[in-house]
Amino acid sequence: xxxxxxxxxxxxxxVVAHLLIIGVMVMIWAERRVSGWMxxxxxxxxxxxxxLLQPIADGIxxxxxxxxxxxxxxxxxxxxxxxxxxxxxxxxxxxxPFGNSIEIAGREIFLQIADINIGILYVLAITSLGVxxxxxxxxxxxxxxxxxxxxxxxxxxxxxxxxLGLSIIGVLMLSSSLSLRDIAAEQGAYPWKWNFLIxxxxxxxxxxxMFAETNRLPFDLAEAExxxxxxxxxxxxxxxxxxxxxxxxxxxxxxxAVTVSLFLGGWHFFGLENLGGPxxxxxxxxxxxxxxxxxxxxxxxxxxxxxxxxxYDGLMNxxxxxxxxxxxxxxxxxxxxxxxxxxxxxxxxxxxxVAAFIVICIVGGLLVMNKPPEPAAPEISDLxxxxxxxxx
Amino acid sequence: MGLEYYLVLSTLLxxxxxxxxxxxxxxIIIFMCIELMLNAANLAFVxxxxxxxxPNGQVFVFFVMTVAAAEVAIGLAxxxxxxxxxxxxxxxxxxSLKG
Amino acid sequence: MNAExxxxxxxxxxSLSGAIAVICFRxxxxxxxxxIVTFFSQAGLFILLGAPFVAAAQVIVYAGAIMxxxxxxxxxxxxxxxxxxxNIGGKMKGFAIFLGILFAIEGIYIAFKATGDSGxxxxxxxxxxxxxxxxxxxxxxxxxxxxxxxAALIGIIALVKREKSNT
Numbered sequence: 300x301x302x303x304x305x306x307x308x309x310x311x312x313x314v315v316a317h318l319l320i321i322g323v324m325v326m327i328w329a330e331r332r333v334s335g336w337m338x339x340x341x342x343x344x345x346x347x348x349x350x351l352l353q354p355i356a357d358g359i360x361x362x363x364x365x366x367x368x369x370x371x372x373x374x375x376x377x378x379x380x381x382x383x384x385x386x387x388x389x390x391x392x393x394x395x396p397f398g399n400s401i402e403i404a405g406r407e408i409f410l411q412i413a414d415i416n417i418g419i420l421y422v423l424a425i426t427s428l429g430v431x432x433x434x435x436x437x438x439x440x441x442x443x444x445x446x447x448x449x450x451x452x453x454x455x456x457x458x459x460x461x462x463l464g465l466s467i468i469g470v471l472m473l474s475s476s477l478s479l480r481d482i483a484a485e486q487g488a489y490p491w492k493w494n495f496l497i498x499x500x501x502x503x504x505x506x507x508x509m510f511a512e513t514n515r516l517p518f519d520l521a522e523a524e525x526x527x528x529x530x531x532x533x534x535x536x537x538x539x540x541x542x543x544x545x546x547x548x549x550x551x552x553x554x555x556a557v558t559v560s561l562f563l564g565g566w567h568f569f570g571l572e573n574l575g576g577p578x579x580x581x582x583x584x585x586x587x588x589x590x591x592x593x594x595x596x597x598x599x600x601x602x603x604x605x606x607x608x609x610x611y612d613g614l615m616n617x618x619x620x621x622x623x624x625x626x627x628x629x630x631x632x633x634x635x636x637x638x639x640x641x642x643x644x645x646x647x648x649x650x651x652x653v654a655a656f657i658v659i660c661i662v663g664g665l666l667v668m669n670k671p672p673e674p675a676a677p678e679i680s681d682l683x684x685x686x687x688x689x690x691x
Numbered sequence: 692m693g694l695e696y697y698l699v700l701s702t703l704l705x706x707x708x709x710x711x712x713x714x715x716x717x718x719i720i721i722f723m724c725i726e727l728m729l730n731a732a733n734l735a736f737v738x739x740x741x742x743x744x745x746p747n748g749q750v751f752v753f754f755v756m757t758v759a760a761a762e763v764a765i766g767l768a769x770x771x772x773x774x775x776x777x778x779x780x781x782x783x784x785x786x787s788l789k790g
Numbered sequence: 791m792n793a794e795x796x797x798x799x800x801x802x803x804x805s806l807s808g809a810i811a812v813i814c815f816r817x818x819x820x821x822x823x824x825x826i827v828t829f830f831s832q833a834g835l836f837i838l839l840g841a842p843f844v845a846a847a848q849v850i851v852y853a854g855a856i857m858x859x860x861x862x863x864x865x866x867x868x869x870x871x872x873x874x875x876x877n878i879g880g881k882m883k884g885f886a887i888f889l890g891i892l893f894a895i896e897g898i899y900i901a902f903k904a905t906g907d908s909g910x911x912x913x914x915x916x917x918x919x920x921x922x923x924x925x926x927x928x929x930x931x932x933x934x935x936x937x938x939x940x941a942a943l944i945g946i947i948a949l950v951k952r953e954k955s956n957t
Binding site: 696699702706707709713714722737740756 | 798802805806809810812813818821822825828829832835836839840841843844847848851852855856859860863864866867883886887889890891893894897898900901902913914915916919920923924928931935938939941942943945946949950
């Protein structure tokens with residue numbers, strides 16, 4: 300390995316790691332401000348201009364809080380759990396291409412830490428490890444609410460990981476590569492050739508599964524404040540809690556970046572990324588990628604204040620009875636149409652939507668037909684009798 | 692690295708798995724030891740595949756993983772239902788044929 | 791000693807100590823954690839052997855799905871606090887370990903005897919070749935594994951399905 304390559308890799312690692320942490324801080328600020336805006340209130344606006352320094356103030360507060368370890372916890376695992384959640388969240392970003400290439404001193408430097416040839420498999424493998432932080436933290440807390448949160452989380456993660464994996468297979472088929480850089484480069488400059496249109500149902504399934512994997516609001520059953528206090532992190536305080544918190548936002552950022560490279564054309568936008576010299580075009584491509592990720596992150600916040608939380612059985616129904624069949628249909632249809640039409644993107648796009656529609660109709664119809672009859676509403680006199688029995 | 696070192700490591704892992712199955716009486720841990728043995732076999736497969744320069748070994752690893760996944764799912768379901776009936780997962784106490 | 795050998799020794803030692811920890815811990819949760827560590831270092835060994843696809847599959851299937859299931863069951867049955875006699879008695883234990891060591895010696899002897907000096911030197915297999923082989927020569931076994939998975943799925947549903955209350 301020559302020294303230029305080594306140096307550029309180190310620079311990239313340092314820059315990306317810091318961008319990620321700053322991104323978490325900005326996201327915490329943005330979430331509170333945007334939430335305030337959506338609910339017609341102000342949100343934090345005292346610390347710094349527009350309250351921008353609020354996350355730093357929060358961070359300092361977390362650092363100076365007392366490090367509390369309750370007596371009843373299983374200490375080694377209790378201490379390990381936050382790190383187990385934070386580390387996978389951070390290292391996933393290593394394979395995400397955050398821009399095209401920059402030419403410095405006659406050498407082309409790709410804006411990506413590591414372009415490994417199993418890129419997307421690496422992302423799936425590492426994200427599937429995030430569940431350990433939640434489950435082990437919940438178990439080590441030795442608290443029944445935490446344990447419930449952990450159980451819910453493990454079942455949820457396993458269920459939605461299937462959808463996550465299956466929904467990208469169509470994308471992989473068309474790009475015939477596992478490397479995220481190749482997938483992003485293959486989509487080209489124009490939005491109507493991007494994967495989110497070709498694989499529209501798979502894109503929706505993937506996004507939904509990603510919301511579930513990051514434990515964001517319609518799927519945040521693992522922490523559900525109203526029923527489980529705070530779920531798996533009830534017993535955590537000070538910096539350990541902050542690590543859980545940071546990991547959640549980091550997962551969101553990395554998840555958005557992966558979605559942008561897989562489905563939304565990566566750093567492309569109408570050929571804008573090719574303008575300027577060898578250095579400038581690289582910076583522009585990075586800017587485009589950054590803006591796309593930011594828009595996707597805004598959607599995260601938007602959904603949080605739009606959809607209420609699922610009930611647990613609703614969550615499982617959605618995952619197993621709707622998202623999984625849709626993702627499966629996308630695999631089958633993309634494969635068949637790719638062979639029949641010789642890779643005609645338009646046909647595949649239409650076929651995917653039609654197939655997903657048919658699948659949803661069939662599943663919905665089956666569910667309606669097999670629905671157990673509703674128990675008849677008890678008469679009022681019955682209720683009174685019941686009350687007398689239970690109180691007397 | 693020579694092939695033999697990988698095979699030795701694989702043998703040692705397999706042996707630890709065997710000892711675990713023989714010594715421990717907790718059904719879950721016995722199960723984990725079986726997974727360990729399967730993994731040791733996988734390691735040998737991949738090492739030999741590399742040594743011969745043929746992909747066949749890795750294809751077999753793929754099959755082993757699939758079977759292991761199916762086996763774990765069924766085995767854990769059995770353990771859960773045994774625990775529901777008998778309140779124990781000690782394999783020495785689960786010794787009658789009639790549930 | 792080159793980098794590959796150092797990596798092999800590190801990963802090998804981690805996986806061995808993880809494996810020993812699996813059978814030594816009393817608490818199943820700790821055993822499961824040790825097993826996860828072993829699987830991880832084995833993924834490292836696979837990468838060392840030039841098999842990144844197998845390494846990724848190892849992490850996704852074993853660490854990402856199978857061990858989560860184990861943890862789920864241990865937590866569901868609350869086995870972490872179960873205090874029963876979980877080992878066999880002294881004499882039998884000694885015999886079991888003796889048998890194990892015998893087996894290991896046998897295996898090591900075969901490993902050195904049979905391989906001779908054919909080192910791991912050929913170039914690594916490409917992921918593409920695995921896919922091609924899987925869908926040509928091994929097509930029938932591949933389809934059979936999908937049937938196995940389906941059978942497992944049905945079996946589990948039959949096993950754990952709650953019987954309808956006949957009211």
